[in-house]
Amino acid sequence: MAKVLEGPTTEKPTMLESYERACDLFPDYRVEVVNGRIVVNDVPTGLHNDIVSNLLLQIVAVVAANGWKLWTNIKIFLGPQADRYIPDLTVVPRDPRMRGPDEVQGDVTELVVEVVSPSSVNDDHVVKPREYAKATVSLYLLIDPEQGIAVLFSSPAGGSYQQRVQVALGAPLDLPEPWKLTIDTGLLVDLDDPKTDSPG
Known part of the structure; x- marks a missing residue:
């Protein structure tokens, strides 16, 4: 908690x-x-870690092909007076611009991923999309196993994301350029688990 x-x-x-x-x-x-x-x-719980692990298996080839890096437990620098987040997964370029040894500049990230926990629902769904967009984080992927959805926020401009795509877990989710990758969200969770059933 x-x-x-x-x-x-x-x-x-x-x-x-x-x-x-x-x-x-x-x-x-x-x-x-x-x-x-x-x-x-x-x-994070076992389910939380399983979702991140299952996502990694789907994106690692594209990450490697582009020379990007997969980071966990890194702080995202959103601005001098702004919040500080530690996403469940962050994809950064080979030589990302840093703000100190443990904070990467939000605007250079290729993807940030948050897996929603019961205690972080409002923060992950409402607060973080707003602040990530202000810092021009290019892609924010939210995975909510309790609600059975995945949401991709993209095209930050004017302090908000211009694109928001939501799918039920089990449906495909396309990551735009430069990814050119379709995530099989059904592989992220055990769809036989009643907690991850697609909403009705």
């Missing part, structure tokens, strides 16, 4: 100071700043 931390009321540290403190306090957890809140996420 995600934890939301609040800074001490007397010292009033900056958000960045509170965030860095949380990172130090919880080194084995995913610490993010989401919509101005510091959120400490638990270690």
Whole structure:
């Protein structure tokens, strides 16, 4: 379950100071700043990891052919005063532009992927598309096993994504140029599991 931390009321540290403190306090957890809140996420579940693993199997050939890299546990730099996210999977070019050793610039990413957890529904569906678009993250893929859907956000412009394609898990999902790849979303999850049935 995600934890939301609040800074001490007397010292009033900056958000960045509170965030860095949380990172130090919880080194084995995913610490993010989401919509101005510091959120400490638990270690992903087996289902969560299975979805990421199954996606990797489908995209690795295209990633290799383009000379890109597959990164996990990397922070996305969205701007000096903006949120800090750690996607479940990030695809970056061979020599991505960095903001320090553990933050990659959002606008150079080829793809960011979030697998929705019960505690992150609003953040993943509402907050992160808005902030990723502002930072011109080119493609944001959201996979929600509870709702049985995958959503691809693309074409960021004017602070929002101009394209949003949603499919039920089990349906194909096309990634645009330069990917030229169709994801079989049925292979991401066990469709016999009642939690991943396509919505009715």
